[in-house]
Structure formats: C-alpha cells, structure tokens
Amino acid sequence: MATESKPLFKRVALLGIGLIGSSIAHAVRRHGLADEIAIHTRRTETLDKARELGLGDTYFSDPVAAVDGADLVIFCVPVGANKAVAETIAPALRPGTTISDVGSCKRVVINDIKPLLPDGVHLVPAHPIAGTEHSGPEAGFAELFKGRWCILTPEPDVDADAVERVAEFWRRVGSDVEIMDADHHDQVLAITSHLPHLIAYTIVDTATELGGDLQKEVIKFSASGFRDFTRIAASDPVMWRDVFLNNREAVLDILGRFTEDLTALRRAIRRGDGELLHDTFARTRDVRRGVIDAKQA
Amino acid sequence: MATESKPLFKRVALLGIGLIGSSIAHAVRRHGLADEIAIHTRRTETLDKARELGLGDTYFSDPVAAVDGADLVIFCVPVGANKAVAETIAPALRPGTTISDVGSCKRVVINDIKPLLPDGVHLVPAHPIAGTEHSGPEAGFAELFKGRWCILTPEPDVDADAVERVAEFWRRVGSDVEIMDADHHDQVLAITSHLPHLIAYTIVDTATELGGDLQKEVIKFSASGFRDFTRIAASDPVMWRDVFLNNREAVLDILGRFTEDLTALRRAIRRGDGELLHDTFARTRDVRRGVIDAKQA
Numbered sequence: 366m367a368t369e370s371k372p373l374f375k376r377v378a379l380l381g382i383g384l385i386g387s388s389i390a391h392a393v394r395r396h397g398l399a400d401e402i403a404i405h406t407r408r409t410e411t412l413d414k415a416r417e418l419g420l421g422d423t424y425f426s427d428p429v430a431a432v433d434g435a436d437l438v439i440f441c442v443p444v445g446a447n448k449a450v451a452e453t454i455a456p457a458l459r460p461g462t463t464i465s466d467v468g469s470c471k472r473v474v475i476n477d478i479k480p481l482l483p484d485g486v487h488l489v490p491a492h493p494i495a496g497t498e499h500s501g502p503e504a505g506f507a508e509l510f511k512g513r514w515c516i517l518t519p520e521p522d523v524d525a526d527a528v529e530r531v532a533e534f535w536r537r538v539g540s541d542v543e544i545m546d547a548d549h550h551d552q553v554l555a556i557t558s559h560l561p562h563l564i565a566y567t568i569v570d571t572a573t574e575l576g577g578d579l580q581k582e583v584i585k586f587s588a589s590g591f592r593d594f595t596r597i598a599a600s601d602p603v604m605w606r607d608v609f610l611n612n613r614e615a616v617l618d619i620l621g622r623f624t625e626d627l628t629a630l631r632r633a634i635r636r637g638d639g640e641l642l643h644d645t646f647a648r649t650r651d652v653r654r655g656v657i658d659a660k661q662a
Numbered sequence: 663m664a665t666e667s668k669p670l671f672k673r674v675a676l677l678g679i680g681l682i683g684s685s686i687a688h689a690v691r692r693h694g695l696a697d698e699i700a701i702h703t704r705r706t707e708t709l710d711k712a713r714e715l716g717l718g719d720t721y722f723s724d725p726v727a728a729v730d731g732a733d734l735v736i737f738c739v740p741v742g743a744n745k746a747v748a749e750t751i752a753p754a755l756r757p758g759t760t761i762s763d764v765g766s767c768k769r770v771v772i773n774d775i776k777p778l779l780p781d782g783v784h785l786v787p788a789h790p791i792a793g794t795e796h797s798g799p800e801a802g803f804a805e806l807f808k809g810r811w812c813i814l815t816p817e818p819d820v821d822a823d824a825v826e827r828v829a830e831f832w833r834r835v836g837s838d839v840e841i842m843d844a845d846h847h848d849q850v851l852a853i854t855s856h857l858p859h860l861i862a863y864t865i866v867d868t869a870t871e872l873g874g875d876l877q878k879e880v881i882k883f884s885a886s887g888f889r890d891f892t893r894i895a896a897s898d899p900v901m902w903r904d905v906f907l908n909n910r911e912a913v914l915d916i917l918g919r920f921t922e923d924l925t926a927l928r929r930a931i932r933r934g935d936g937e938l939l940h941d942t943f944a945r946t947r948d949v950r951r952g953v954i955d956a957k958q959a
Binding site: 445513514553560562564566583588594600607610613624631647652655 | 742791795810811813849850851853854855856857858859860861862863864865866867868869870871872876877878879880881882883884885886887888889890891892893894895896897899900902903904906907910913914916917919920921923924927928930931932934936939940942943944945946947948949950952953956
C-alpha cells in the first residue's frame, strides 16, 4: 500500500466534470493523489469553465487525448453516456490502465464498458455515495466524499492490485470503501436511493400541477415535510433519467412492493382502520433507531 | 396589543403534555406569557414526569380541575382525543374563556369541540407547524416554535379579541401567524405534510419487510436518500394515525393524484421513455427554487 505522501497515479483522466468529476479533481489535488489531472468534457463552455476554475492540469475536448498516458481513467458522465465514450477511447487504452466510474447503477457499467476494453485493462467500477442538489463544475468541493461510503463492484476476475489501488484512492479522499457484487449493489441502491428519488420527484411534481395560489401556499408551508422532498427532487435530471433507464428491473421490483404497501395504507385510511395505521407507523420507528445506531443519521 | 413584559393570560391550562404541550410550557415560562401554567394529562406516569421536569405550576389528573379559572385552555392531545376531553370539561368552562389546540387537522377540531362549548367561550384553533421526531414531555423545548408558522383557523363569527390574543401568544413564542379557513388549511397541509408523512411511513415499511441482511444494508447505505424518510417516519404513531383518520378526504384526494403521477413515471421506466422522465425531473427543480426563495429551505 502506498504511503500518504506519494501520488497513487501518474495521470488521472476525468471524463466529465460535473459535481462528482469536479469534486474528484479538488480531492485529487488536495490529497496529492496524482502527478497530473487531465480533464475531458464534451461541451466547450463546460471545459472552459473547468479551465477557468483551474480544476485540472490539462484540458481536452478529445477524450482520446485525455486518456493518453493515463494510468487511471474515471468516467464521470451520466451512466447512459458511458458506452459511447468507451467506444471512442477503447482503442487508445494501453495494458495496465485502470478504468473506473462514479455511476449510481453498476451492472450496466460492466455490461457497457467491459466488452470494449483491450486485454490487460482493468475495470473497477465505483459508486461514491455522495452528492448535493447542485450540478456542474462549479458545484464540486474536495470534502464531498469525506465520511461517505464508496462501493466498488469489480468482477471476481479483475486484477487485485488494481482494485486495491482504486480502494486506496477512495480511502485517501476520506471515504469508507465497501466491495460488493454489481447486481447486489443495484438492488440495495434501488431501495436506499433510486426509489426515494422517484417518490420525491413524483410528490413535487404532483404539487406543481396544483397551480397558482395553492402551489404558493405549498411552498410557504413546506417546512412541514414537503421541503425535504424538494431537496431530493432538485438533483440532476439527466443523471437520474439514466439511473431509472439503467436499473429498471430492481427499481420496478421495489416500486411494486412500495405501491402494494401504499395501497394497503390508502385502504386503511378510506375504511378508517386506525389499528393498521398505528401498527405500521409504530413499526417504522425501529428503522430510524437502526439508522441512528449505524451513525448514518 | 399587550406589551412584551405583561402576561397575556392569567392561567393557561395545557391538556396533554407531549412534545408540543411541553414545548408550549417551556415557551410560556421563558416569555412570561401567563401567571400560571396548569398541566393535565391522563396517564399518571406522564403527569409525574411533567412535575419532575417542573414544566408547570400546578398538575391535575382531572381535566376539569385543570381548566378551572383558566382564561386559555390549549388541547395538546392527538386530534382523535379532543372530543372526549371537550365533553368532560365543557360544563366547567366559564364565559370569556378561550379554547385553542395544536392539531394538524382543523375542520375536525371545530366539528368536535365547537358544539360542546357554552355560550361566550371562544374557539380559536391553532396549528403550530413545528415538530421533531421525538415525543413525550422530555422532548419539549422553548425554541421549537421560533421562526415557524402557526396557522389559526377561527370561524368568521369568533370574537376578534380572542383571535388576536391567541395570535399574539404565538407571535411572542417566535412564530409567524397566518389566519385561514379550516378546510383550506386541511387541503394545504394534506399536500405539504400529511402526504409526505404517509409516503415516508410507506417506504420505510417497505424496507422493513425486506428482512435480514438486506435490511441491514439499507440502513448502512441510507445516506443516499432513504435516511431523510426514516426521520419523517419516526414521528409519533398515535398523532399520525389521528391525522389520517381525521383529514381523510383531503389526503385521499392528493394521494389519488400522487398515485396517478407515480403510475405515469412507472410506465415511463418500464417503456424506457427517457424524455418523459427527464422532463418531469427538470420541472421539479423550479419548485426547489421557490422553496429557497421563500426562505423555507
């Protein structure tokens, strides 16, 4: 394991420079994790913004030039964009390069990227469970990953040294690293993250349809519960579109269960079944205690 | 309007001493709003706890004794308990007494209490929009209402001085006071508070049904969205049972709209309709901006 003072990588290429990409750039610099930070993003104005903010050392509109000579390449684009980017850069990747990403769905990352990689290139998918409601290169900050989980989902046959170097990279930026199977990751995150976001988007959208004065009052009195949902529902629309398109089965499964449970409560309200309502509401308190005990509150 | 230094009431009787009742007790003392705080609660151990905490000046297991000589009586019990308490105390109420409450549904409060009141007793229902996930007399604190809304829903024929004194009471504990029609209150709160709580209870309950290892992982990785729901779903079960039983129509109406909207998103996920998902997710960001502009974030 490398010591804290020595860079882990020579050249880190960040493909995409939104909230997560720019936060990685800040953290790599802060902790001295690489000799060089190479930044690629598709849109000229975003690349100019990254340059203006001084996020990297070198800037490329061509992803092939960005990955040239990089020993760590991190895909920081919405998961739906991974495949096209991988197709472009794959021929330029040299043996020994490690490829990682930051997507919220992991099976699709392996399915989309792995078949395109040349022999000797290591794929170590990563999901830093961190974010804010803000997007874009201005939104990043070095502390985003501190004290947060980062889940790695390498296939069993991936080079152990590459996995350890990516794990060490995330530990150095302050994260707790967990390694799990990609399918299992997708199932867990469908419950802890994807369904909550879908629900929050829905409830806020339902409120926006009310129109006029009622909508103003909903905003005015939002502190009574609604407010928390608006924060979640302000997350990046492109990123979340891609999450739902790419973790469809796990999301539809948990959404089906949720809908059943909601229907049961709706029926209890309609029938005036106070006992069922009370028992349900009492049960959920234990979960909160679990969250507090796990120091996640 | 009374000056800050002079008590607004001679004797305030608090019927019920949970989170809200005990917070009112602390705030009345802190701001010198009454000469005497009389506390009643049904359960002996809760009354003993209130006495041990020194929340009031006098303590009564009999609500009739608590309201005797009180010029302000505040119902701080779950809304489902109001009627029985009102039946007990009504014969003992003298003309000029003001009755208020702290319930989350307001039409039912008027329906349950008003017909029982003797002539000359003023009913000024109140809903302080404040709370925490904690319950009971130990949970209260004087600052709970500071900077929060308190909505009053008096009927048009209620004595204007009584309404103003209750409004001033809430302003003195730091709240912003809004006066609105009870039915309109119930409709607005169904959206901003009751539906969000129902949804949060449901999603946490869905997660508890997963069992064993998966549930542990859901708790472990709860920071990705789920955590916020567990906090909301840890609220007092009896209070929330009564909210849903007593604001049934408004809750079922908004729940119907929510379910339609969720079904549309579910269909879009199943069909891979990225455009619909993106458009919905982009629309909801504006509401967040509204919340921030209204300084409710």
